[in-house]
Amino acid sequence: MMNAHIITIGDELLIGQVINTNQATIADRLNEIGVDVTEMTTVGDDTEAILAAFTRAWESAGAVIVTGGLGPTHDDITKSAVCRFFRTDLIPDANVRKQVALILNQRNFPWTDAAEAQAMVPRNATAFPNPVGTAPGLRFDGENRWFFVLPGVPFEMKEMVDAWIVPFLRQHAGENVIRHRTLRTTGIAESLLAQQLGDLDQILQGARLAFLPSTMGLRLRITVHARTAGEADRIVAGVEERIRAKASTYIYGTGEEELEEVVGRMLTERNMTLAVAESCTGGFIAHRLTNVSGSSAYFTYGAVTYSNESKMNILDVPSSVLGAHGAVSRETAEAMAAGIRKKAGTDIGLATTGIAGPTGGSPEKPVGLVWIACADAAGVVSVKFMFGEGRLRVKERASQSALDLVRRRLLGIE
Amino acid sequence: MMNAHIITIGDELLIGQVINTNQATIADRLNEIGVDVTEMTTVGDDTEAILAAFTRAWESAGAVIVTGGLGPTHDDITKSAVCRFFRTDLIPDANVRKQVALILNQRNFPWTDAAEAQAMVPRNATAFPNPVGTAPGLRFDGENRWFFVLPGVPFEMKEMVDAWIVPFLRQHAGENVIRHRTLRTTGIAESLLAQQLGDLDQILQGARLAFLPSTMGLRLRITVHARTAGEADRIVAGVEERIRAKASTYIYGTGEEELEEVVGRMLTERNMTLAVAESCTGGFIAHRLTNVSGSSAYFTYGAVTYSNESKMNILDVPSSVLGAHGAVSRETAEAMAAGIRKKAGTDIGLATTGIAGPTGGSPEKPVGLVWIACADAAGVVSVKFMFGEGRLRVKERASQSALDLVRRRLLGIE
Known part of the structure; x- marks a missing residue:
């Protein structure tokens, strides 16, 4: 079984400014293909420390994965350290250059000396053009062992692990x-x-x-x-x-399937449409629904009605309901769900209203209290939840429970 | 200046199941008191790997901080590894025993063999009773250098860093x-x-x-x-x-200030209100604005108008504009911004329309093209952006550019 050593580089990690998520991402992916991560090392933007880590890892691991410090500015010294380590120099790479030009062009950025530097790669490395950024990945081959260098920006790193390192090591990692x-x-x-x-x-x-x-x-x-x-x-x-x-x-x-994808697929299969009225979730449900490509087929309209006025003007929630029961109540949630459904002319109307905190709570209606309602052809159902403290956590939990309520309605689960 | 080496121990870290937040917590605290973290190492629940990491760290660092593997179950081997490393054995510690009993009593748990084991500490260590758990902290003293061992449960670890290690090292780390x-x-x-x-x-x-x-x-x-x-x-x-x-x-x-907080503060100071009409950002701008506590004072209404119909019905975008220029155009963006501003009666109306991808692009209007418009008392301005590929990244970049457009309008920056 192949073992791996992950090296993450960056002063921001050593001062605790950034939590090291790259290590876990890489470890998770390697684990899935049967590669055993035996050690992780983090060092700063310091050539001697980087070289010492390289030496140690390359002596003991079948795969060394390095991330960070590949950018175009002065504190990005990984590429020069790698050249020293493998006793080589930089040469231009036509494929990488083309990809860097493409990315800059997509973003409407001009070609600069820094871009030129990104297109240079170590002579004895195999370069992998970065599909979503300008710093290429690099691979050095030893005797039945491999040394990979990746940029440290998490989404770029992840793309390249999935598109390049995982397929490569899956081929080379053996039988298990x-x-x-x-x-x-x-x-x-x-x-x-x-x-x-x-x-x-x-x-x-x-x-x-x-x-x-x-x-x-x-x-x-x-x-x-x-x-x-x-x-x-x-x-x-x-x-x-x-x-x-x-x-x-x-x-x-x-697997990696999100609830918004599941709900989206169920709506598509049933040829149904959805509209959402959000108070305490503040747009987060709409954001999740629209993270799914093709969601425009079933999600037509989302209203973030934060004020009582917008609940009345946009969703036709009666002022008598707001007056008698308050904005955070079963009655308001149900009126919001029915209101958005009618307004948008969709099959389903979904609504949330609650107290995300940290302020605004009371003994009867504490922070974390959320009412969720779902209106469809059969009528309106609503559920009360207590999600505890933490503004963002309340939004996350409420959005998940709201989408799950739609799933359960569509499947006929109580 | 004192330097430190952080060692985190646990199989769950090496398989990527858990993101290593302990490293960043410790590094942040040490950094604040002028201790320079020069390396971080992560190894699994494996005695040989742990001893190798101890040896390396103890040779080069003024402070070694170890976390993880101090618990009572079979895979917790850090205490025995520490005993081997410092050539010592375990003896009972009365203070630790009293604290373990107190914690178990608080939680209504019985005294067990595992509790007895927690009360044993290495003979030549100084023990620090755990204020919120059962595994004590340990300190070994070298010549002008210190070796600390802490439990890996993040909130226990954090308590002990703040209550014990930081005050100790502040006294010993010198002037820097x-x-x-x-x-x-x-x-x-x-x-x-x-x-x-x-x-x-x-x-x-x-x-x-x-x-x-x-x-x-x-x-x-x-x-x-x-x-x-x-x-x-x-x-x-x-x-x-x-x-x-x-x-x-x-x-x-x-510092840690987000753009939505900055914009929120600027609106509050100016006693102004904002409404948002989102197409390609799909609710993400509303979500970000409502992540800020107190945002209901200036953010009243967000409309996620994904379909042409909702752009017409909700925002009064003329069908002639959509017909002549398409949904992703300067003209539609500006009509959306003016429309939401009028509808919501706010000082500012902000709008986004674009192609988040991965489908829906064309040679004239590629994936990543986004128009952003901002309407206020002085009129409507709009800016064209090219954000490249990646649905979520397009949403993130567009939301950031949209909020920045509001900031620039409020500050009078071109």
């Missing part, structure tokens, strides 16, 4: 097969789900299961080691079936 | 002061900003400057070492002044 499958749940606490699953040994039969909680819900990750892909897939499928038999209604998707 | 200041920019590429700043030596005069790029813009981080706080502050202020003299219009904030 690891399979992961993640089931995504929402609307149930970790301890309750564990209770509902019952005897884990019976469900797992040798496989491993991790509970991964987040604001948006709980992911269940099944891990299986096997000698062949067929065997691994068979074991995973069995575990998944036994979990679903115990907790199917809470599982909305698998 | 480090100051950082971050200036946040948007709307200018890294290479262009570097060009605009010109001769960095003249600007920095011995200070350090890091360029930290992200989708939302570029941060400039100034770092200064000095003997006194007053001297450090004076040097930082000088560097900031020289940077602002070259690039003031691109700098929207400092």
